[in-house]
Amino acid sequence: MIESSTGAAGLVVPAAQDARRSFFTWMGGVLLVIVLVGFAPTLYFRSYFHPPEMPAYLYAHGSVLTTWFVLLLLQPLLIANGQRTWHRRAGWLGALVAAAVVGISGFTDFHFVKRLAAQIGTAAPQLSHHDTAAQVSTAVLGFAGQILVFAALVTLAVLLRNSAASHKRLMLTASIGIVGAAAARWGYVLVAIGVAPQMAFPIAGIVGTLGVPWALLAAIVVHDKRTLGRVLPITWWTTGIAALLPLLVRQMGTAEIAIAWTSRMIYGAG
Secondary structure, eight states, rough: OOOOOOOOOOOOOOOHHHHHHHHHHHHHHHHHHHHHHHIIIIIISSHHHOOOOOOOOHHHHHHHHHHHHHHHHHHHHHHTTHHHHHHHEEEEEEHHHHHHHHHHHHHHHHHHHHHHHHHHHHHHSSHHHHHHHHHHHHHHHHHHHHHHHHHHHHHHHHHHOOOOHHHHHHHHHHHHOOHHHHTHHHHHHHHHHTSSOOTTTHHHHHHIIIHHHHHHHHHHHHHHHHHHHSSHHHHHHHHHHHHHHHHHHHHHHSSSHHHHHHHHHOOOOO
């Protein structure tokens, strides 16, 4: 089913259809650019930026995420060009890639505990073990919340694949939910190429992690209002979940039980 708007005589308005299709294509393109720029220093152009060595699973993580966002742009392009058969075939490939995104992201998040603790220890050696573990706990659980939201929304999108309006909003919202890490890396890129001061790095981290995803989610709401005259219920609750659930899960990282578990992961049982 493809969305359409109708006039008084019940005729489809092509301009409205084109606007809706082009919106999801443009959004897919924006997300892909965010990922390509964000991963450029550590994945695509390592020889230019000379970053520290990283484990193999991080290469896999970046490659799988890149594949996902390429497919996110490809799918609306196939629909726009009438290639529905190829769209369906690519959709099943997308389901496999989505499963890989969840798996490799979860693996990466688990191993991020000690990596982040080491980074914090270098940047702020005055912090106690408890305070370091608290920072790591909230960050890791925040990423876990993003992975959880992505998995749930993509699964629902697959189940609702015969409803175009729901399917494409779920896919887009799920993807926005995991783009924050790539957006946060833009500060590193700007500093590395000499177009921004060092302070741009931490600022970009905050803006990229929260501001960029929330702005993109808001764009879906605005799009619905402008093209449909109302915001679809599925838009309200999917954007709400994508915006708020990771924050709630992140907040769980401030609990002493979570901090204690993280501390044992970092420093051992002793």
